[in-house]
Amino acid sequence: MSRDQRVRHNWALLFARYKAALMQKPLVVVFTLAPAFLGAPLRHYDFMLKGLQEVETDLRSLNIPLLLLQGEPTEELPRFANARSANTINAGAMVTDYSPLHISRRWKSAVAQQLTIPLYEVDAHNIVPCWLASGKLEYSARTIRPKINALLGNFLTPFPALEPLPTTPREPLVEWESVRQKLHADPSVPAVDWLLPGEKAAADCLNSFIQQKLSGYALERNDPNADAISNLSPYLHFGHISAQFIATKVMASQTLEEDRKAFLEELIVRRELSDNFCAYNDHYDSYDGIPNWAKETLAQHNGDKREYLYTAEEFERSATHEPLWNATQHELVQSGKIHGYMRMYWAKKILEWSRTPMEAFDIAIALNDRYALDGREPNGYAGVAWSIGGVHDRPWFEREVYGKIRYMNANGCARKFDVQRYIKRWML
Ligand SMILES: Cc1cc2nc3c(=O)[nH]c(=O)nc-3n(C[C@H](O)[C@H](O)[C@H](O)COP(=O)(O)OP(=O)(O)OC[C@H]3O[C@@H](n4cnc5c(N)ncnc54)[C@H](O)[C@@H]3O)c2cc1C
CATH class of the missing domain: 1.10.579.10 (DNA Cyclobutane Dipyrimidine Photolyase, subunit A, domain 3)
Structure with missing residues (x-):
């Protein structure tokens, strides 16, 4: 688990569960906490760790353990997977989620080279997987919109339930306090308190957006005094909520079509165009x-x-x-x-x-x-x-x-x- 840090509506996790059942193997969710991620300060680590703590609790209720590795993913993950395949548990496959960013792509290819088991990548972030939406750098929203729209129906399928594992995991719980103490995150950018992290808070944010703000979004979203936008972007960024789930809830809401359309254009077309930009432009950040x-x-x-x-x-x-x-x-x-x-x-x-x-x-x-x-x-x-x-x-x-x-x-x-x-x- 990397970019999509959630238990519900997560195609990468669902695929891993499916694979585990097929191979008759247990399932372990692993998150590798890198000591520094693109200079992220305390604000980001705080939001992320609280979200992961909730992930751990929710996974435990399904008998799925969360393991938190600390260090460089390119060293820790192969070490973990290869050690597992060498002992009695014998890892059968590794599944990861998708990000078009350099750091993530570098990590994945370095990990893949050191693994002796198959590595699967699942785009759990975009509704239409980035590589299927388009195989090239798109010029603008105008050029990617018809490509996404043509495939959207194929991917707006209902999420199956994540089946629990039959036995309680033996792995110990993560010691969150000690994880926090070992962090070297810059404290001069402190945590925020106006937005709670995690899947439950993200779901609440979506519900209140649909009930209180979606109606009027088309007209008011450009007024910064109006409190008309969703504030879902931090949740989407850390994967605390699925864009596909948001889209289906908004589509089913009793709001004017112009409001729904305006919001879905941002959530789907503009957001997925950004992933296309980073996936196919090596200089996206310069x-x-x-x-x-x-x-x-x-x-x-x-x-x-x-x-x-x-x-x-x-x-x-x-x-x-x-x-x-x-x-x-x-x-x-x-x-x-x-x-x-x-x-x-x-x-x-x-x-x-x-x-x-x-x-x-x-x-x-x-x-x-x-x-x-x-x-x-x-x-x-x-x-x-x-x-x-x-x-x-x-x-x-x-x-x-x-x-x-x-x-x-x-x-x-x-x-x-x-x-x-x-x-x-x-x-x-
Ligand atoms: C200079 C600049 C920097 C930006 N930096 C970020 C950033 O770091 N992270 C980020 O998520 N967005 C960024 N955006 C895009 C956009 O401004 C934010 O997504 C939006 O403000 C997030 O607030 P919201 O979730 O309340 O928006 P809402 O209006 O409620 O939109 C819902 C969702 O649609 C997507 N979305 C909305 N506008 C855009 C857009 N223009 N491009 C792509 N997707 C969009 C986002 O995922 C957003 O969460 C940036 C835009 C500009 C011009």
Whole structure:
């Protein structure tokens, strides 16, 4: 278990259970806790470990043990699997979930090379498995949408129940306190308390979204004061909830079609497009990964005079001249998330006020990955690449600094929502 940290509605776990039954073997769920995952601070480890603790309890009720290995996955997992196959238990196969990120792909191929048993990879994150949705880098939502829609019906099948194992596991329970003590996660980005981690909290979040917010989503989702969006992204990021389960619940809800459609477009098309971007673009987290038209136009405007210039450290401290931008950065640092509409504004102003677009790209990725609870995620890399590098977008009217990259400004925000109210909320 890696990206999809849940017991319910998890195709990778269901497949592992099926395989175990077929091979007449016991089933063990293994999570390897790497000492540092892309610089994740305490905020992320706290959310993840609490979620995993719940996974352990729920698995135990099905007689399935959770084992937590600590160390480098490329060393710990082969050691674990090969030791198991050498003793009486004799491991028969390993099943893993899917992520398009470099680190995960590197881990998997290194583990696969050292295993003597088959390794299966199951995409439990996307509704249409990433490699089936498309075999190439897609240009935009317009090009991937029909491909996903054509296959969606095949994959929106009901989840079977996860069958319990017949006997109580002999493996000891994880000692969570000692796991926490051994962590070296940066405490300067503390845990959040406004969003509880875990599968149950994720299910509650989905239910209250459907009951209280989905109706009106199409109209209000771009107003950061409206509390109209789902807040499901941290749960989706850690795999505490299945996107397929969310989609079926939303489809079955008694809400206007325009609200359901608007939400499903984000949850399915935009989200799965991000996985496509990372799966087929080796430079998804750097300026090199943006399209040629964007590189050309940004290069032509690289020498343009910037009205304001800030360093990475000034951005991080919300020390710009503009209260609205500072409020977005405060929202990120304090809550671990920026409202979806403001995320675009936040990244575009980093482009406008940095020395070069390359520097802007790196600053936006670093801040998003460090503070956002849903950071280090394909959506984040695609979001930054869209805002700063025109990925999945098209050329717009040419202007200073941005070239043909789509522009946003504070006046545009003021036409959409009460900017002062947003600033007041986050600058206190
Ligand atoms: C610069 C920038 C950085 C971003 N960083 C992240 C990130 O680190 N993690 C992350 O999950 N999303 C990121 N996004 C995408 C989007 O802003 C968030 O998914 C959304 O704000 C999450 O809040 P929500 O779950 O309440 O959204 P809702 O509006 O309720 O959307 C429901 C779900 O749909 C998906 N979704 C919504 N908008 C997008 C989008 N534009 N692209 C892809 N999927 C989308 C997400 O999975 C989201 O949880 C970023 C966007 C930009 C412009």
